Amino acid sequence: MSLLEVDDVVVQFGGVTAVNHASFVAEAGRITGLIGPNGAGKTTCFNVISGLQKPTKGKVRFDSKTVTNMPVHRRSKRGMGRTFQRLEAFGSLSVRENVRVALDIHRGLLGLVKPGAADLDALLERVGISAYAAERADSIPTGTARLLELARCLAGEPKLLLLDEPSSGLDESETGAFGDLLKDLAAGGCGILMVEHDMDLVMKVCDEIHVLDFGSVIASGLPGAIRSNPKVQKAYLGYSDEAPDESAALVGTHHDPALHDTSVLPVVPDEIGAVR
Numbered sequence: 001m002s003l004l005e006v007d008d009v010v011v012q013f014g015g016v017t018a019v020n021h022a023s024f025v026a027e028a029g030r031i032t033g034l035i036g037p038n039g040a041g042k043t044t045c046f047n048v049i050s051g052l053q054k055p056t057k058g059k060v061r062f063d064s065k066t067v068t069n070m071p072v073h074r075r076s077k078r079g080m081g082r083t084f085q086r087l088e089a090f091g092s093l094s095v096r097e098n099v100r101v102a103l104d105i106h107r108g109l110l111g112l113v114k115p116g117a118a119d120l121d122a123l124l125e126r127v128g129i130s131a132y133a134a135e136r137a138d139s140i141p142t143g144t145a146r147l148l149e150l151a152r153c154l155a156g157e158p159k160l161l162l163l164d165e166p167s168s169g170l171d172e173s174e175t176g177a178f179g180d181l182l183k184d185l186a187a188g189g190c191g192i193l194m195v196e197h198d199m200d201l202v203m204k205v206c207d208e209i210h211v212l213d214f215g216s217v218i219a220s221g222l223p224g225a226i227r228s229n230p231k232v233q234k235a236y237l238g239y240s241d242e243a244p245d246e247s248a249a250l251v252g253t254h255h256d257p258a259l260h261d262t263s264v265l266p267v268v269p270d271e272i273g274a275v276r
């Protein structure tokens, strides 16, 4: 049984079907990518998994238990951690205090003792933000704030980490170090499910990738297979090397670049090469 199982999930907002019979899994000790064009339903899936959104239909199983109707805090207590696209840290507290609050909350939930300085320092060190420990959270660069979010999440010692666009705001070398950190966390047994627009990072670190388009999973597989999958190329680019004649019909409809973020393309040179 997989650490996380999303089973035939549907989410409707009035007439909008944000998630359309999506099924996919994420395993312990592996990094799983959840990708797709803008509006594909990735964040809504994360909301269903973490308990912020009740699905119209379908089930979520986590760590051998059905959690579809379980409140957010109980999923957290069972070992599910999440970061958000929008940064959630307390701006007026220092970086160190932010991590301290997260540790206090998690240890309170678990009924354990208060954190010591060593625990705090280890977490800051782990994500590489020790140098910012005394800075106010609202004064640090966006990329550093994302690492702070991760440190706060790791304070709960999660079995599953849900990361929503974790590398946005990181420069190239920070992204490289971040990728190494994710691999390290997975090697320690943590399952990671990541929504990410940086295709270079996704292709480098993910063990498996699921691709959403219009709320449905259109492909699942290893990075190499996803990269060359005609359906995926079509979802991102509006055409694929297998069906170049359809491009004119698709662009301007629901595959219009104005609706689907083609800004990912410059960071996936191999894909561009593959479809030209």
Ligand SMILES: Nc1ncnc2c1ncn2[C@@H]1O[C@H](COP(=O)(O)OP(=O)(O)OP(=O)(O)O)[C@@H](O)[C@H]1O
Pocket (backbone or CB within 6 Å): 013, 016, 017, 018, 036, 037, 038, 039, 040, 041, 042, 043, 044, 045
């Ligand atoms: N609360 C809501 N009410 C109505 N429609 C919504 C709501 N939340 C999301 N949607 C719609 O559901 C669809 C999926 O949105 P979602 O944010 O899950 O996509 P996404 O893949 O995360 O996009 P992005 O990459 O831009 O973050 C979109 O058409 C969006 O407009």
